[in-house]
Amino acid sequence: MAKRRKVGNLMALAVLSALVQQPMHPYQMASVLREHGKDQNMKIKWGSLYTVVQNLEKHGLIEATESVRQGGRPERTVYGITDAGRAELTDWVRELLSTPEQEQSRFTAALSVLAVLSPAEAADLLAQRLDALDKRFAGRQAALAEAARDVPRLFLVEEEYELAVAEAEIGFVRGLLGELTSGTFPGLADWQTFSETGVVPPELAELMERGLHPQ
C-alpha cells in the first residue's frame, strides 16, 4: 500500500493542515506550526519548507492567492489550500491512521550492533540514556498536564501517544539495564569473554556460518 504521494514529506501534511485554517505565507506557516508545538516533534527545516510549498503549488494542492509587500521587506506570497489539497489532506490522514508502517529507529539500529561494545560499557551508556529519557519524560508529562488545562484532548492526542511510546522505551531500557547490572542477562559471560579476547564462543561460530535468521 502506501501509494506514493505527489509530495511525500511530512512537512507537507503540516502545511496543508495549517492552510485549512486560513491562507498564509510560508514564514507564517512556520510560526503557526511553532505555536502549536509542532516543532517539538518536527524541527522546522527551512529548505524543506520552501521546497515543499513549491511542490504543493506545482501539484495544485495549494495556490498563491496574493502577494503582499509591507515596508521594504521582501515580498510575501500568501498561499491558500485548494479543493484538491483538502482532498489530499484527508486521504493522506486516512492512510497514515489506518495502515501502520514499521519505521527504522536509531535506537533499534544501535541495539542491533550492541555486540561491538563490552557489556559494562553498554550498561553504562544505557544508564545515561535512561537518565535522559526519565528527565525528558517528566518534562513532557508536566507540559502536557499544563496544556490539558485549557486545550481539548483532541489536540493533544499526539503528545499522549508519544508519551506512551516513551514510557515503553523507558521500561525496556530499565529492564535491559537491570539484567546487565544484575548479571542475569543470558549469555553475558560469553559476551564478556568475546569483548575481552575477541574469541567467538563455539556455539555462536556455527550460527555465524548459517545465518541468524534461517527460513
Place this chain on the structure above:
Amino acid sequence: MAKRRKVGNLMALAVLSALVQQPMHPYQMASVLREHGKDQNMKIKWGSLYTVVQNLEKHGLIEATESVRQGGRPERTVYGITDAGRAELTDWVRELLSTPEQEQSRFTAALSVLAVLSPAEAADLLAQRLDALDKRFAGRQAALAEAARDVPRLFLVEEEYELAVAEAEIGFVRGLLGELTSGTFPGLADWQTFSETGVVPPELAELMERGLHPQ
C-alpha cells in the same frame, strides 16, 4: 549533541558492522544483512548501499582490499574495515545508545491532524490500524520466540525493543478507540458538530487566536 557523521545514513552502520566480521563485496553485505534479518527493519535500498560504500571508502572508514572477477561476471570489489572505521563504529554506537533523540513518526503526524476527520471515521480507521497492529505483533512475537531457541538474546534485543514499543502503540490505539466508540472521549460532541457543520465551538475559537502552546 549528535555530531555530524561523515556518513550519516544508518545503512553505513550496518555496513560497518558487517565488515567487522570479515571483508566482503557490496552484494555480499546485502546478503549477510538479509540473512541476519536486518532487512525486516531496514529495507535494503540498492542505490543507498553503493553510495554509502563509496562514501565510507572516501572517508577512509573502509578500504578496497582486492578485486575479484569470477567467470564473466562484473568485477567485485571486496572491502575491509579500517581502524578508523572500527573507531567510528564504536563511537557511533555509543552515541546512538546513550543519547535519545525524538524521531518524528508518521502516526504522530496523523494524530496531530486528527481533527480533519469526523470522530466516526477516525474510529473506523483506528480500528483498522489496531487490527493490522495486532496481527503483525502476533507474527513478530512468534518469530522472536522461534529465533530465541537457538540465537542468543544479545542478537535479539533490538527485536524485543521493537515489540515493546509495538505493544505500547497497540495499548494506546486500543484505549483511544475505546474512548471514541464508548463516547467517553472529552469534547467528542464539539468535535462531532465541528465535523458536520464546520462551526468551531467558541471556547476553541479563542484558543486558535492565541495559539495552543503559549509560553
Place this chain on the structure above:
DNA sequence: ATGCGTATACTCGTGAGCGAGTAATCAAAT
C-alpha cells in the same frame, strides 16, 4: 540445443532534503 526464469552484481539519473548564508527591519541599549 535452446529457451526461460532466477540469482548475481551493480549503474545512473532524478529529485528530494536541508544547512548555511543573506539581507532587511525593528527594538533596545549605549
Place this chain on the structure above:
DNA sequence: ATTTGATTACTCGCTCACGAGTATACGCAT
C-alpha cells in the same frame, strides 16, 4: 546617534537517497 542583537523572510547549492534499469551467468526443463 549609532551599534548590537533579535526577528522576519527567504535563497542557494550541495549532498544524499533511491528506484528502476541493465547485463551477465547459471540451472532446469523442453
